[in-house]
Amino acid sequence: MAEDDVPVEDLKALEVKAGDEDTPGYKAPAKVDLKTIQALDADDESLVKYKQDLLKGAEDQLDEGGPNVLVKKLAICFEDRDNIELDLTGDLSALKKKSIRIKEGTLYKLKISFRVQREIVSGLRFFVSTTRKGVKVDKSSYMVGSYGPKKDEQHFTIANFEEAPKGMIARGHYVSKGKFCDDDKNVHLEWEWSFDITKDW
Known part of the structure; x- marks a missing residue:
């Protein structure tokens, strides 16, 4: 049997059922502007420290226009070879057309780079679903967290290989398929990329 000649019926045994992307019981906080957040709870020392960490660098903002969150890059980070980087600022349709080659059994992590421009964004989440011959074979959801505006790019790397x-x-x-969104249901970017699992590099 040649590579990718696996019958769809065999893949159906690996199918991942679709599920709700929301976390059960989780309610997003109300949206509040940056100045209001800075003025809240000035007598709570731990909260003041948290806000200082969250807003570190916010005084030196860079506004490129467009949405508040700019998703810049996705890197596939391997344990024993150079990363493969996907530019998410250009023609996203090209990512699906040019397939990446990955050796079977290789250990990897995903790393996403983004920049928050103007306001704090709460509850950033990264969803990835993978299909083969139309059958969904993997689905993952990652809580990225809350971030304040900064001039520099910020990064989130999945914890485990x-x-x-x-x-x-x-x-x-x-x-x-990747989706980067937040607690307010804002979808900052959706994109697709393709890859081939092969016997060797």
């Missing part, structure tokens, strides 16, 4: 699928049934072409 994950292992690329391996074996004859795993080899073939995949499409991943």
Whole structure:
């Protein structure tokens, strides 16, 4: 059997069922502007320190226009070789057309780079779902956190290495969809990229 000749029926056994992206029981905080947040709870020492950390660098803002959160780059970080970086600021359709090659069983992490321009954004989340021949074979949700505006890019790296699928049934072409959103249901970016799991690099 050649790579990617696996029958769809075999892939159905690996299918991940769709589920709600929201965290059950979680309610997003009310949206408050930056000046109001800075003035709140001035007598609470721990909260003041948290806000100072969150807003560190906010006085030196860079506004490029457009949305408050600019998603810049996705990196696939490998344990034993150079990262593969996807530019998320240009033609996103090109990412799906040019497939990345990944050796089966390789350990990797995803790292997303973004910049908050004007206001604090709360509850940033990163969703990734992966399909093969139209069958959803993986779905992950990552809580990125709350961030204040800064001139510099900020980064979120998934904590643990994950292992690329391996074996004859795993080899073939995949499409991943990424979504970067926040507590207020603002979708800052959605994009797709494709990759091939192969026997070797």
